[in-house]
Amino acid sequence: MPLEAGLLEILACPACHAPLRDETSADTPELVCTSQDCGLAYPVRDEIPVLLVDEARRPA
Template sequence: MDHRLLEIVACPVCKGKLMLDKDNQELICKLDRLAYPIKDGIPVLLEPEARSLSMEEGR
């Protein structure tokens, strides 16, 4: 994923900053504890597609 894109994308729920998790190919919102998938290099920033992070993952 292009780092320039990462600088401008935001969480669709809280509008907060997203962090890239390269290992799992996800964008993480720590405020909402949600992980948005990246499919074929394209972030899927839809709340129904996000998975909830466990307490350990949300740290």
């Protein structure tokens, strides 16, 4: 189930404060930072975004 649109509008990347975009797929639900310099991908577990830099996936 995707995140509510209102929630996504108020969330920001904890590392750089840029907006996040929903990159949810069947296998890996994630919120990805829109900043070109940062680009961290935060996991969504049980429909709850885990916005911890230590839990984020670095861009490839």
